[in-house]
Amino acid sequence: MNKMGTITGFTFKNKVKTKSFxxxxxxxxxxxxxxxxVPYFITLFNGGSIGGGASGSNPVNIGVLTTEQQDVAQKLENFSSAQGNQAYRLIMGGDKDEAALxxxxxxxxxxxxLKLETVQGQEFPKPVLYSSDDISPQIITSLEAALQSVKLDVVVKDVLTAEQKALITTPVKLTAQSLSTDEGEAGAGSEKSMSPINYIVVYLLIILLFTSTMMTGNMIASEITAEKSSRIMEILITSVSPLSQMFGKIIGIFMVGLLQIGIFGAVVAGNIMLPHNRAVLGDLNMSVNDINIxxxxxxLIFYILGYFLYxxxxAAIGSMVSRTEELGxxxxxxxxxxxxxFYIAIFSISTPNILLLKIASFIPFTSPTAILVRIGAGVAPTWEILLSLAILAVSILIFGWLAAKIYRTGVLMYGKRPTFKELFKAMKAYKI
Incomplete structure (x- = not known):
């Protein structure tokens, strides 16, 4: 165990100090x-925040021409003020004409x-919004909703009560629920789809798990092959057991990958917490507080287990190759x-209840990414998550035992890659 710790520490320090890392x-x-x-840079190049939308703390100021349709303009201002925190703020023009605005x-x-143009034969004026830059679609949508409510008030006058007007203007929200989801814990989660911020988090985690596993895995295989091809392995094998060598390298490079992920996580968190990025998230109706912990x-758990499985x-494949040119x-x-x-998870991220994703959640090679999609969508019951973890843990033990036997045999076999028959015979002679 002490020798494995030495190899782990040496591998970690050696890889961290490399220029490539x-x-x-x-x-x-x-x-x-x-x-x-990027959104902030686009805003800067556009010369301000008008094109990108505004948050409640920095609303877009819109003047209202009140020389015509004063009653409608006042109703619109009253309605917008009553909405509280808005992305825009109406400023009544008073006696200012259009040239002054x-x-x-x-x-x-x-x-x-905003100009409310009188149209002959129509009771409600035609609203036209003038600006030197493009107003964001979110603000235009909010203004349209406010104008629709004012139009209803102008047209029906005192025929309807305030409660009836509010009921008419309140949009209908449709809730979708899947019948294919299991009852119980998953049933409650199926009533809501994955929130945008959780969608992004799951997407990034899938990419991170794939890229990190491939990078660190190839690093392990190439290091073992390089030691074997340079005959350093023959010296190492006499002082350290093959099992300590293999797991020492795996854990050492795992620590390198974990350090890199920690750095990237700190970079992402630091950038998201910047004021201008928080404002962008607010414009997109996303909040860091909505992230599903x-x-x-x-x-993180599935990343660690998935890493050790691969x-x-x-390591086993690297030990069977004598030349780095053959490693790929x-x-x-x-x-x-x-x-x-990777592809099963990415292409199923919008449909977490499909049968393929459910089956993939219990296959050890695909479960780290597949179950993550279902957890993010809230459709994976706790028992399925725990079963997936158990299968993955048992698979690591089985493949770890098998890899140790292959490693012990493969590191001392030079020349062409051994056939399965030769490898099986050599493995039978070695007891772990």
């Missing part, structure tokens, strides 16, 4: 930072102005398994 980490951290701040737009006093917790297979072809089957797991 430092450059990759810095470049990916910069790309993440740029990607998360245009001047205010040019000076930046207001972002645009279970997705993060289970995502890592022991990469040798690890192709494992890469294909990982790709299948």
């Amino acid at each position: 430092m450059v990759t980490t810095i470049v990916l951290a910069l790309l993440i930072t740029i990607g998360l701040n 245009k001047e205010d737009v040019n000076k930046g006093v207001i972002d645009g102005y 279970a997705v993060i917790v289970y995502g 890592a022991v297979m990469f 072809q040798a690890v192709l089957p494992i890469t294909m398994l990982s790709l299948v797991s």
Whole structure:
């Protein structure tokens, strides 16, 4: 155990100090930072916040031309004020004519102005919104809803009560519920779809799990193959047991991957907490507080177990290859398994109740990503999550035992890759 700890520490320090690790980490951290701040950069290039929508703390100022249709304009202002926190703020023009309001737009006093044009033969005026820049669709939708409510008030006058008017203007919300979902815990979760912020979190976790597993797995295989091809393995095998070597390298590189994920997580969290990014999330009706903590917790657990499952297979394959040039072809089957797991989850993220995803949740090679989609959507009962974890843990023990026997045999076999028959005979002679 002490020797395995030494190998773990040596592998971790050796990989962290490499230029490839430092450059990759810095470049990916910069790309993440740029990607998360793209909306803010677009806003800066557009010359302000008018094109990107505004939050409640920085509303878009819209003037209202009141020289005509004063009664309608006042009703609109009263309705908008009663809504509380709005993305826009109406500023009554008073005695200002249209030319004065245009001047205010040019000076930046207001972002645009609303003109209520009288139409002959119609009781309600035609609203036209003028602005020097594009007003965001969210603000236009809010203004249309306010105008619709005022129009109803103007047309029906005193025929309806305030309660009846409110009932008519309240939009109908349709709730969808799947009949295919199991009763009990999953039934309650099926009444709501995955929230946008949780959708993004699950999507990022799937990509992270796939890329991290592939990077660290290939790192393990290439290091073992490199040691074997340079004959260093013959020296190591005399001082450290093959089992300690294999798991020492796996744990050491796992710590490297975990460190990299921690750095990326800190970069993402730091960028999301910036004021301008919080405002963007608010415009998209997303909040960090809506993130399902279970997705993060289970995502970390399944990442760790999924990593060890693939890592022991990469180590076994690496031990069977004598030259690094042959490694890419040798690890192709494992890469294909990982790709299948990735694509099943990505293409099913919008339909978490399909049969394929349910079956994949209990197959150890695909369960780390498949069950994560169902957890994010709230359609995976606790017993299914625990069963998936148990199957994955047992699979790690089985494949770990098998990989240890292959590693012990493969590291001392040079030349062409051994056949399954040769490998099986050599494995029978070795007892763990």
